[in-house]
Amino acid sequence: MLAKQIRYLIAKEIKLEMRNKYALGGILLYVVSTVFVSYLSFKQIINPPTWNALFWIILLFASINGVAKSFISETRGRLLYLYTLVSPQAVILSKIIYNSLLLLVISLLCLLVYSLFIGNLIQDLPLFLLTLLLGSFGFSSLLTMVSAIASKTSNNFTLMAILSFPIMMPLLMVLLKLSKNALDGLEHWDFNYLLVLMFINVIIIALSYLLFRYLWRD
């Protein structure tokens, strides 16, 4: 039942996104322009920690912009309509899955443009891609929930940033560490960090699953 609702809602999100391509184009252009601005200010970066930090900061801001609209742009009428049809868990899980796909596209584009302009220092590409995958998933689940909270207020874009930054720190620290390992091309993968990352993802999703139903009823 839940799976069917989720599948249906994801299809709805994709359909809506395709109908309004400017939103997706806008966020992708945002990534490209930010990377280009960094390129003009930094030129080439040869120091791995700096490369790593700048990459994740760009991705962090792009993710916030990309996910922010997921609840803020929902009209009241559409939410009421959904409310009569599906369970709140289906809504939040479908949004999380859809946003993960969106963020995965954003982060892959970011990686492509970033390594093209600023230089590619990655020595262990599979690990970096895995980090990116888990990172998109974590960012998406956390930001989707925060966007649901922020959408209830009047100044939601500012709140989106200030509410999400502090609680994103654990995720970001682990991601920075893992991608730094991928840059250095360590001989063995550090599975502890991968496990911790998955553990954080599971916690965020469990919390969203439990708490979302208190958020959406007005």
Added chain:
Amino acid sequence: MVFEMIKNWWKIFAALCVLYTVIAGFLFKVPAQPILHETIRNLYFHVPMWFGMMTILFVSLWHSIKYLSNSNIQSDIIASQAAHTGMFMGVLGIITGSIWARYTWGAWWVADTKLNGAAITLLIYMAYFILRGSLDEEQKRARISAVYNIFAYVMLIVFLLILPRLNDSLHPGNGGNPGFSKYDLDSTMRMVFYPAVIGWILLGVWMMTIKIRIEKLKRKTFIND
């Protein structure tokens, strides 16, 4: 009068504990250590602040969960005022730590795991208050800030558990640095430390109850106006 005293015995106990902490904390003998010298006495003031903060923030979390299950606005008042008091103790913890760091590490603030954790805690609760401030309707504010409070507290715990494993720390008791238990061979410091922890936590709870009463009175007069 006597009945009041019996009912409020824990407040008297808290006051006595804190009084004892201040007197004994400054006068009793402490182990002589290089670099640390007399700053080791900060143990009686800095560490209990964090214990108090975590206790009171847990009260806040507990009442946020309670609010979501019973929708009683009293729980929301307790949750928000507890968060206020907890943050106040956190600020005191940062100030006492910062002064201590100036005399031992030579800087008011260093990039350290423990300090980052403290800063993130304060940022989370500041965000919580901004969120409360931007919601007007009472029930809606209570519900949404309760959700954020629970979400943020769990992420904070994750952060405080994970972070020390990612980086080394300069802080005593972390990263191979000895904590006070290594120096306190004849337990003289424990004689002050344990009452200090109890006293400061109880004092924090007392402040919290006063803040809750003030907030309840404010809302009452607001309704009657």
